[in-house]
Amino acid sequence: MTAPAGSSPSPPARGETPVNLAELTTMRVGGPADRVLEARSAEELVRSALGLWAEGEEWLLIGGGSNTIVCDEGFPGAVLLVRNEGVERVVDPELPETTVRLRVQAGQDWDGLVAACVERGWSGIEALSGIPGRAGAAPIQNIGAYGTELGDVLHSIEFLDEASGEVLRLPASELELGYRHSSIKAGRAGVVLSIDLLLDAHPDQENPMSAPVGYGQLADALGITIGQRVSLRELRRTVLRLRASKGMVLDTGDHDSWSAGSFFTNPIVTERFARELPANAPRFPLAGDEPAPAVTTFEELAAGLPLRLPEAAGERRVKLSAAWLIEHAGIEKGFRLPGSGAAISSKHTLAITNRGAATAADVAQLARYVVQRVQSEFGVILVPEPNLYGLEL
Template structure:
């Protein structure tokens, strides 16, 4: 195994932006496959998923098997091994809630280790694995409920789509179908016929602001009404990046060249044909700087940037 300094691990590539010069080293593709039940109990099942498995395939299998806890993560492209790195989340669920172990290769020592959730350092769209080349994820254990119904619905948009109240449960297949429909409506389900799906998904994370910063932001945004936000632990508040981008003047479809904002979803920066990474990052900088100037809030990229920077 080469040292982290001259090799790059790549799985599905759905959350990666690579510089126009490519990667100056060896790219190692993750292709190990397999899903197996490690432990079955009366109310739960622990499933070991190899890193190279298609994530949406894993979700589909869980729904078909009556395993509840990741159904709202349907339609997310990429591999299962990437999910703990990003602490993948959507529509009120994130993988940190169900991960019980991550098996990794320590690329500095050559040791294989089993890391528990506390060692993974899960946070909003982050973990100890993100922006850190030391560990190669080999497989992930998920503990799921044995239930034909979803976990309690937490996300307002999903609840409305399902015609239920927050906290209600629905059949697993219904939850998956609703999430897939919502994602497709935003250009967030891969479709060769839809140019809005030529993206890395949401390009920016929702900013998490301390109380003072949130108060200052609300003052600057007062004339625009109450911005969408979600309280977090420790007094922090998560603010909608899509709202910030739109209200700063970067609306759906913005851009006139080979890259632009999706016509369906403000957070997605799309490739319109013939574009370069440099052009994509120029657009991202324009949006980031425009939001900063208007609201005093700094946006941070969600994808991994390889041999390039914002």
């Protein structure tokens, strides 16, 4: 859902100009913010955040707006726009010559970064082509697609910690990265200022090769087997084509792309629970997964995860397909509730879309309906992937 030049949501004028959140998000819904601040450098980002925290004002951080949905009443506080851009190569004598360490400012367009790396023959993030938003949001969500996650290449982040007010360099190992999860998403408050990535420099600059392809759908589209490599440029083109076929490349003329991408995460359940589902329900073992703990944290309950029962402790977990669950709960592509401006994408059942005049309430109503149908049919509670403000499912 990365936008072609000139088609991304328009930012407000610099300063504190009132603006509707619909203008700053790819779902294009949401009411006004009390004020909007732009930070075009890391220093401005630090200064603005510290000022908001000192005032005790409600605040909301927005990068590309692709993972944020705000209610129609708006946001009762300040919106801080992350607009610090820049990419530099970091000299690190501890790394081999074939490894490139990049420092990427939080406001850098993610897909633009991927495109630049592909052109330079640096592999590691090419399967993440077309993912919307800015680089600073990538570690919070641990973005992933087609068998690759940011955690595979993340070295560290520069982080302004709200609790201490200090700028910290946090290694990736301290971020508790998991499937669409990090310690920041789980509640560690602060602002990502920049991220450091470790990429591989391919010796053949004429035809640099990708990392090994690890996802079946992508391998099939490329006509190869899992584990093989292809041209970096070919892989990027194929990923963008696959995403576009699902309405995941932003196009102002295609309402299927007026969305927040995948609206629900793929549920992770115990193997025992998965055995109770229909035999044809897709299930994917989690590689290297540790047995599920017996205790459910308050953060997990707040995120909508089900309470773990003691007898489930020690069981391995599997990932289900949220799209399959939605479709087999009777919700088809293009489904729309009567009178609603929101609908399931006509290309992909995992996306809720704005058909041109949707309200945030329309989006939430449809999402609640999907959750209820899947829970009623399969006993699985879907968890939304976007950040919701002033909305409840």
